[in-house]
Amino acid sequence: MARRPGIFGPSSGWPAQDLIAFSAEFDEALVLAAYTEGVFPMPLHESGFGQMGWWSPLARGVLPLDALRVTRSLRKSAKHYTTTVDAAFPEVLERCADPRRPFGWIDADVRRVYTALHRAGYAHSVETWDADGRLVGGLYGVSLGGLFAGESMFHDPERGRDASKVALVALVDVLSDERAEDRVIDVQWQTDHLASLGVIEVEREEYLALLAELLTVPSPVWTAGRRPGA
Structure with missing residues (x-):
């Protein structure tokens, strides 16, 4: 393309x-x-x-892979879930686009374009499943070289309180190959919640300089359906 x-x-x-x-x-x-x-x-x-x-x-939220903070309680919670990669991209996109969510912005045009990007091998999802095989959390974004541009994540408030966090941990696992130190997850804006997970802010020009380097890094291997670390 x-x-x-x-x-x-x-x-x-x-x-x-x-x-x-x-x-x-x-x-x-x-x-x-x-x-x-x-x-x-x-x-x-x-x-x-x-x-x-x-x-x-002007202040870009980014997560260097080695900055991810995984608490003991999150590690314990993660044991109750299973994660996959690109196993249910349309479902993750649809759940992120749920109009009942506050400040929902994912419309039909966004779903159309990102679905096409997924089919072309650029957009990817990580899914979190509970013990009964229900999709209870996940995230999606675009992978270009050493950049993963995160777009949105969701969790089921009743069945998957930590499910979006577990998906983020799994995403970091996917990206943690031999070029892990050269990869960054872009989360767009830092929030208090994301800051607690290790997200930092960088100024726009610093981000653009970093981006030029990220785009020279080979893209990670995305294997549909596999569990990170498997």
Whole structure:
């Protein structure tokens, strides 16, 4: 799939805010090009400014793999779940897009484009299952070189309180190959919850410099259905 470099222009010309552009156009090639420029999409629902917003936070949330904090209680909780990779991407996407979730932003266009990216081998999911085989948590994002651009995660509040955290731990396992120190998970914005797991903030220009290095790293091996570490 061809990339279109320089779509958003030099970062020196971007506004001093997280939202740097908006457009009516939205497709797989544009999304991939955006990630390579340090930009990600999020719809501007009911804004009047076009269909899609393009964001590059001034303070970017990132998780170096060796910074992940796994508490004793989370390790204990993880033993009650099974994790898989790319075993239920459509279901994870659908659960993340549940309109009952607060601040839901994943619309039909986002589902269409990321489903196509999954079929093309760029978008991936990690699933968390309970002992009865129910999908109770998961996450999805886009893998490009040493970058995993996390898009969204979910957990079942009744059956999988820690299920999204377990999925994150499993994702780090997937990425922890011989190039682990050269890989980073981009979480877009840091929250208190993500900070407790080891996510840090870096300034926009620092992130863009890091991104240039990440894109030179070979992509990890994604094996559908396998359990991380298996």
